[in-house]
Amino acid sequence: MVSEQLQSVRDEIGKVIVGHEDVVEGVLTALISGGHVLLEGVPGLGKTTLLRTLGEAMHLNCSRIQFTPDLMPADILGSMVMHGGAAGERALRFEPGPIFANLVLADEINRATPRTQSALLEAMQERTVTTGNETHGLENPFLVMATQNPLEMEGTYPLPEAQLDRFLLKILVPYPNRAEMQTIADRTMATLQPSVRQTIDQGQVLEIRRQANAVLVAPHVRDFAIDLVLATQPESAQAHEVARKYVRYGASPRGVQALLQCGRVRALFRGRLNVSEEDVRSLAGSALRHRIILNFDAHAEGKTEDDILQVILESLDRKSSG
Amino acid sequence: MGSSNYATDAVDRAVAKGYKSAQMQRALRAAALGLSVALSSLTALLLVGTSWFPAPLLWLGILGGAAAAAANWRMSRFSGYEIARTLDRAWKSSDQVSTAYHFGGDSQEASEVVRAQRELAVSAVANHDAAEALALKPTPVVWVAAALLLAVIALAGLRYRVSPTLALESPLTSALLSGESQAEQQPASGSDSEQSSKAADDENAVRLGEELAEAREPAESIAFPFDPMVTGSEEAAAAEVEGLDATANAGDELDFQQPSDQSGTPPGEQDNAADEQGSNLERSGDSPEQAEADKSWSEESNSMLDRLKDALKQLRDNMSTEPAQASAQEGSASAEEGSDSAASPQSDEQAGEQPAEGEGAAAEASMDPGEPVEGAQQASQGSGSSDGAGSEGDGDSAGAAGDGDGSKEIQQQQAQDAAFEALEEFYLQRAEELSGDVLVETSNGEVFAAATPYNPQQASRREGAGVAVRDEAPAAYQTFVENYFREIRSKQE
Incomplete structure (x- = not known):
């Protein structure tokens, strides 16, 4: 059963990562959905550890790229390198970069220049890398887990909205609570480090993805997702008044796709073969918060994207229940 | 949408069961709405009677109720899919029932995922009852209909108590008031034997007076008044209104102690004399206290008549x-x-x-x-x-009194309007004749310091002088420009 397989992966990750169930589920959802995830949180919350543990549990290749202002696109994608053969001949051969992996951690992606960011995002979207006259396909499954540090914004290049839209989910990584901190401290002081067991392999991940694509979506659930996205667009006729007041640009149709696709995986997590309105509702924050651009009034009044989405969801709930 | 073969599995059975319950709820709501409308008209009829609420309006209300019920029945249609959604909400089954109902699953063409999902939905439905989820609940309109029904029963009971024939001509309040007055009169006349004997005496006296009047004036069969004092007062008042020349006679007629020498008197006075005799006969059967009270009442009536005259x-x-x-x-x-x-x-x-x-x-x-x-x-x-x-x-004393004030105000207003029109025409004509540029000088305004909470920098603003061309001034402001020039000329002079 798919849900059992996914639960076993979560259990294995839970051996290393304390708490952050939503973050783990979100990353797994993005992986199975075929998208990419943007994590936003302060350093030291286990983002790299999460990626490494996920690779071990699924037996997937992992790579990590630390983005810096002097990072060039070739440092990510790879470059043509001169190789010499045994007979003395020399030839240019493509040396793949760290992006050629199943799981890529793009750490502090907003510190790289827009040119490098664009190269990464293009690879994320096309799932191919072109150097010279050759086009190289990326491995499948392919997940880029980019991180952003919300504190240090000096000398950074914030991702444009068009490139943010290419991330399937944007997950906020909160601080662990007291109980989780105690567990982290205990595990740090323990002599025996936990070992992660491989539960599924690359083929099974693709099989789960295929099953997720077959999960049923009823018309009213689809309409709920569409209503939710339309309500965030201030120029739409169905826009919510709070969106008209605080939102400059609403969610794009990619928002609907993300909601339904991730809803399918979430339904699989819970042993269902249908997407429910609750799935869409619970994924609204992570799937839409980076697709909504707030205006000056919202920033001046301290409103966040989650606040806007919460108000819209409440109004939709009243509408559907009434 | 939905599978056509019901009762194949628990999902369809649950939806069908819920559909029946929802239909009953729908029928109850529509019937209650129609009944409310019809009972409203019936309540109005019972309250205000046919004098205010004609009977055809009752039939109109009944027809309106039927139409409202039909419209509600038509507008509140729902599908099996909506019932499935309602069941999902009631059972918190994560839209499994509605999804299974929508995608079917009992047909051969259904895919493996659809069939698997339907099996999951069946397991979710297993422990629930659709009739409980969609139980018959009284909606507000049902309560309204029940309240109206009780009101109709109560009003009909009140009406029946007042008038067993259920006459609906008069409003309920007047019917109740008349019924109470009748109820008060009946026990009072039945309990007090003295008053009944007194009334019998009065009737005898009246009858005797009538006979006497007929014996004296058989030709003029004028209705014998019950109370000659009141009649004398009314006649006197009528005479006052007509010509104010009959007060002396009326005063004479009101004097009951005056001997009734009727020879050579006008026919009206003869009637009054007969009335006096009848009244004297009446009083002969009364007690001395009653006669004293009547006398004092007549004096009071005379004083009131004098006041009226004044x-x-x-x-x-x-x-x-x-x-x-x-x-x-x-x-x-x-x-x-x-x-x-x-x-x-x-x-x-x-x-x-x-x-x-x-x-x-x-x-x-x-x-x-x-x-x-x-x-x-x-x-x-x-x-x-x-x-x-x-x-x-x-x-035309009365007309002149009211007409003089209004016409004066109207004339004053018309004169004022004419003056304003003439002034406006004068100003506009003069404004058209003027030409050239006009310099309107304004003094420098105060300097204001402005600061924003987002920027600590300060900015200053200053109002400077300006020039306005005379022709650019709108016509509505021409008078102000005129006043401005007039003021300047007066200063120069």
Whole structure:
């Protein structure tokens, strides 16, 4: 059963990562959905550890790229390198970069220049890398887990909205609570480090993805997702008044796709073969918060994207229940 | 949408069961709505009666109720898919029932995922009952219908208690009030035997009086009044209103102690004399206290009649004073002539000329006995211009009093409007004739410091002088420009 397989992966990750169930589920959802995830949180919350543990549990290749202002696109994608053969001949051969992996951690992606960011995002979207006259396909499954540090914004290049839209989910990584901190401290002081067991392999991940694509979506659930996205667009006729007041640009149709696709995986997590309105509702924050651009009034009044989405969801709930 | 073969699995059975319950709920709601509308009209009929709520409106209300029920039934249609969604919400089954119902799953063409999902939905449905989820619940409209039904029953009971025939002509309040008065009269007459005997005595006395009156004046069969005092007062009041010349006779008639010497008296007085006899016969059967009370009541009635006369006299004085003043102001010379002739009032015509004299004269003339109004009219016809002025004030005294104030205000307003129009025309014409540029100087304003909470920098703003071209001033502001120039010229002078 798919849900059992996914639960076993979560259990294995839970051996290393304390708490952050939503973050783990979100990353797994993005992986199975075929998208990419943007994590936003302060350093030291286990983002790299999460990626490494996920690779071990699924037996997937992992790579990590630390983005810096002097990072060039070739440092990510790879470059043509001169190789010499045994007979003395020399030839240019493509040396793949760290992006050629199943799981890529793009750490502090907003510190790289827009040119490098664009190269990464293009690879994320096309799932191919072109150097010279050759086009190289990326491995499948392919997940880029980019991180952003919300504190240090000096000398950074914030991702444009068009490139943010290419991330399937944007997950906020909160601080662990007291109980989780105690567990982290205990595990740090323990002599025996936990070992992660491989539960599924690359083929099974693709099989789960295929099953997720077959999960049923009823018309009213689809309409709920569409209503939710339309309500965030201030120029739409169905826009919510709070969106008209605080939102400059609403969610794009990619928002609907993300909601339904991730809803399918979430339904699989819970042993269902249908997407429910609750799935869409619970994924609204992570799937839409980076697709909504707030205006000056919202920033001046301290409103966040989650606040806007919460108000819209409440109004939709009243509408559907009434 | 939905599978056509019901009862194949638990999902369809649950939806079908829920559909039946929802249909019952729908029918109850529609019936309650229609009943509410119909009962509203019936309640209105029972409350206000057919005098205010004609009977056809009741049928209109019944038809309206039927139409409302039909419309509600038609508008509240729902599908099996919506029932499945309702079941999902009730059972918190994460939309499994609605999804399974929508995608079917019992057909051969259904995919493996659809069939698997339906199996999951069946397991979710297993422990629930659709009839419980969609149980028959009384909606507010049902409560309204029940309340209206109770109100109709209560109102019908009240009506039946007042009138067993359920007569619906009069409003319920008046029917209740009349029923109470009847109920009060009945026990009072039945309990007090003295009053019943007294009433019998009164009837005997009245009958005797009638016989006596018929014996004296068989030709004039005038209805015998029950209370001659009241009748005498009414006659006196009527005489006052007609010509204010019958007060003396009325006062005589009201005197019950006066001997009834009816020889040579007018027929009216003969009637009154007969009435007096009847009343004396009545009083003969009453106690002395009753007679004393009647006497005091008659005196009080006389004093009230005197007050009424005084009030009428004051009213006529007020109505005739203002026209007299107006006539006196209009023609003072002719008024003097009128005063000369009115100084010796010898006849009714001369008395009618008195309004030309001035204040109070017209009122006195009008209150004189012997048709004063006619006398005033004769005076106006027979005299010259001054008499005509006086007759205007006297004949239309009431109309002149109300007309003078309103026409004056209207005339003043019209004159003011005409003046404003002339002024506006003058200003606009003059403004068109003017040409050239006009420099309007404004002094430098104060310097304000502005700071924003987002930026600590400060900025200053200054109002500078400007130039306005004369022709650019809108027509509506031309008068202000005129005033401005006038002010400047006056300063220069």
